[in-house]
Amino acid sequence: MKKIIALFIIILMITPWTCYPVFAGTIDVSAASAVVMDTVTGRVIYEKNAHQKRSMASTTKIMTAIVALEKGNLDDIVKTSAKAAHVEGSSIWLEEGEKQRLEDLIYGLMLSSGNDAAIAIAEHIGGSVEEFAKMMTQKAKDIGAIHTSFKNPNGLDEDGHYTTAYDLALITRYALKNKKFAEIVKTEKKKIPWEGHKWDRLLENHNKLLKTYEGCDGVKTGYTKKTGRCLVSSATRNGWQVVAVTLNAPNDWEDHKKMLDYAFNKYKLQTICEEGDLMKTLPVLGGKKDKISLVASSTVSLPLIEGEKDKIEIKYEVPDSVTAPVNYGQKVGKIDIYLEETKCASIPLISIDNVERRDWKLSFEKIAKNWMMMFANKDLILKNLFD
Structure with a gap:
């Protein structure tokens, strides 16, 4: 990474x-x-x-x-x-x-x-x-x-x-x-x-x-x-x-x-984003957590004249979602920084979360066990429903 x-x-x-x-x-x-x-x-x-x-x-x-x-x-x-x-x-x-x-x-x-x-x-x-x-x-x-x-x-x-x-x-x-x-x-x-x-x-x-x-x-x-x-x-x-x-x-x-x-005299170095700044959150599929946070991998500072910072646009290239597992520090997309029509900088976004894959076998076994318990106790369940 x-x-x-x-x-x-x-x-x-x-x-x-x-x-x-x-x-x-x-x-x-x-x-x-x-x-x-x-x-x-x-x-x-x-x-x-x-x-x-x-x-x-x-x-x-x-x-x-x-x-x-x-x-x-x-x-x-x-x-x-x-x-x-x-x-x-x-x-x-x-x-x-x-x-x-x-x-x-x-x-x-x-x-x-x-x-x-x-x-x-x-x-x-x-x-x-x-x-x-x-x-x-x-x-x-x-x-x-x-x-x-x-x-x-x-x-x-x-x-x-x-x-x-x-x-x-x-x-x-x-x-x-x-x-x-x-x-x-x-x-x-x-x-x-x-x-x-x-x-x-x-x-x-x-x-x-x-x-x-x-x-x-x-x-x-x-x-x-x-x-x-x-x-x-x-x-x-x-x-x-x-x-x-x-x-x-x-x-x-x-x-x-x-x-x-x-x-x-004309230009000043201005910070657009700093390393570690939260830039976006993404949903996680098949993970033990529902989402991850993406941060800037490095600081971006640009030489700008007065008034130009208001014209800065950040464009995201990230997926709609990610599939677990996701590791801390893993690159997940990037941002491109533009001044009007000019691309000024590009840096990766990285995850600050660890997300393990959900164990589907255990989940299935848990669901099956619950169903078995329900069927084993169906008479008691029906009695409670109609009493």
């Missing part, structure tokens, strides 16, 4: 809410493409050309990191190849033949944007850059980022390497559910070993919003001359986390402050 509930919660987390914002266009950003997304439901809070395909520079490494975290072991020892050591662009100065723990390479990937770390990780996990890129693309499709294609793990410009602001938000939303990923991307500084030197490498996070924006907790910068400035950020306030994405944004830092402020 716990596995079933966990599966529904995962589905809730990865299924995007494609309702577009009421106030889209009320802020002006420099980005060619942009989006702000709620990390819980996937609701789009703000968008600008969010579905246009564009290259994404080193924000690529968000997917590199999540594939590495899911497919590798953090204590794996990774040997740096000549290809990794000599890749162009940003670097943590890996040397050919150098060995590093996978965890330290992921820190180098996400804080210092090491292209060399990206290649070393890709070759270790996928066997080659090409195979790892295929793994990245497949993972994107699994997440729902169907307009994304990866050709490398570092984001250097290459034909066929692209995403959309919307897809990149989906990928980041998924990645932030990984506790290790979330820990890494909010780290400002980290020391990792440096073979052959008397001192360690000092990695410093390029994301200056971590220091300048209240509640910022990630995620990744990116730049190439051809692609322009790219940035993915996340921030949490009052328990609500949002992701902002800009592609080709000359003034990306200010764009993100505007976008995050817009989300936190």
Whole structure:
């Protein structure tokens, strides 16, 4: 039962809410493409050309990191190849033949944007850059980022390497559910070993919003001359986390402050139902109890603007009745939560009752025994009736 509930919660987390914002266009950003997304439901809070395909520079490494975290072991020892050591662009100065723990390479990937770390990780996990890129693309499709294609793990410009602001938000939303990923991307500084030197490498996070924006907790910068400035950020306030994405944004830092402020000022996280709330009762057939109580399996909170909560509709998908036995914690149908025509969330309903099956053999024997007693005493019964 716990596995079933966990599966529904995962589905809730990865299924995007494609309702577009009421106030889209009320802020002006420099980005060619942009989006702000709620990390819980996937609701789009703000968008600008969010579905246009564009290259994404080193924000690529968000997917590199999540594939590495899911497919590798953090204590794996990774040997740096000549290809990794000599890749162009940003670097943590890996040397050919150098060995590093996978965890330290992921820190180098996400804080210092090491292209060399990206290649070393890709070759270790996928066997080659090409195979790892295929793994990245497949993972994107699994997440729902169907307009994304990866050709490398570092984001250097290459034909066929692209995403959309919307897809990149989906990928980041998924990645932030990984506790290790979330820990890494909010780290400002980290020391990792440096073979052959008397001192360690000092990695410093390029994301200056971590220091300048209240509640910022990630995620990744990116730049190439051809692609322009790219940035993915996340921030949490009052328990609500949002992701902002800009592609080709000359003034990306200010764009993100505007976008995050817009989300936190216009929208508030509002609870629709809480875990354990009684949602419905159902009759039970063939049980020792006549009905069961169904409760919400988890809390549902949605980012809403003023007045939207009154438009929320809860639709039930439950049977007319259930047949005993019914177990405590058993899933019995679900609820779908809608804002106007948009499905926002879906969670299972669970029983908080145990209902055993009625023992029909004992019931029949009891009835038969009563009838036998009546016939055995029929003379007495008739006498009482007519006296």
